[in-house]
Amino acid sequence: MSKPFVAVLMGSDSDLPTMQATLDVLKTFDIQFEAKVTSAHRTPAATHAYVTDAEARGCKVFICAAGLAAHLAGAVAGITTRPVIGVPVDCGPLQGHDALLSTVMMPGGVPVATVAIGSAGAKNAGYLAAQMLSVGDDALALKVKEERAISAEAVQAKDAKLQEKLANV
Numbered sequence: 001m002s003k004p005f006v007a008v009l010m011g012s013d014s015d016l017p018t019m020q021a022t023l024d025v026l027k028t029f030d031i032q033f034e035a036k037v038t039s040a041h042r043t044p045a046a047t048h049a050y051v052t053d054a055e056a057r058g059c060k061v062f063i064c065a066a067g068l069a070a071h072l073a074g075a076v077a078g079i080t081t082r083p084v085i086g087v088p089v090d091c092g093p094l095q096g097h098d099a100l101l102s103t104v105m106m107p108g109g110v111p112v113a114t115v116a117i118g119s120a121g122a123k124n125a126g127y128l129a130a131q132m133l134s135v136g137d138d139a140l141a142l143k144v145k146e147e148r149a150i151s152a153e154a155v156q157a158k159d160a161k162l163q164e165k166l167a168n169v
C-alpha cells in the first residue's frame with residue numbers, strides 16, 4: 001500500500017525561507033513530506049508529471065507556495081482532486097498582494113485553500129494539512145489537540161506575567 005505524505009511545492013528556491021515554517025510544523029507532527037521546486041510557468045510539464053505521480057504514490061495534500069503571478073497552486077488544483085493549500089509568498093514590488101489574489105481567486109469547482117501571505121500563512125498551511133490528515137487518523141488528531149492546548153497554555157502564561165507586571169506598577 002502507498003504511504004501517505006504531503007507534497008510541499010515551491011515555485012522557486014527563493015520561496016524556501018518562507019516555507020521553512022511549513023516544513024517545521026509537518027516535522028512537529030511527524031508527517032511524511034516531500035519538498036520540491038517546480039513551477040507552473042517555468043516547468044509546466046514537470047509539474048504535471050510530478051503531481052500525477054505523487055497522487056498515485058499516496059500524496060494526500062498538496063501545499064503550493066509561489067510569489068508574484070502565483071499560478072502554481074491553481075495549476076496543481078487543476079491536475080489533482082486532492083486538497084490543495086496555497087501559500088502566497090511575500091516578494092516583489094507588491095509584497096505578496098499579487099500572489100494572494102492570484103492564489104485565492106480560483107474559478108468555481110477548482111478550489112485552493114489559501115492561507116495568509118508569508119511565514120504566518122506558511123505555518124498555518126502546515127497546521128491545516130495536519131488537520132486535514134487527522135480526519136482519518138485518531139493519533140494525529142490527538143497530537144493536533146495537544147499542540148493547541150500547549151499554545152493556549154503559552155498565551156495564558158503570557159497573560160499571567162502581564163497581570164504580575166501590572167500589579168507591581
Ligand SMILES: Nc1c(C(=O)O)ncn1[C@@H]1O[C@H](COP(=O)(O)O)[C@@H](O)[C@H]1O
Nearest residue numbers: 011012014039040041066067070071072
Ligand atoms: N509564481 C511563480 C511560479 C508559478 O506560479 O508557477 N513559478 C515561480 N513563481 C515565483 O516567482 C518568484 C520569483 O522567482 P525567482 O526568485 O526564481 O526569480 C518566486 O516567488 C516563485 O514562487
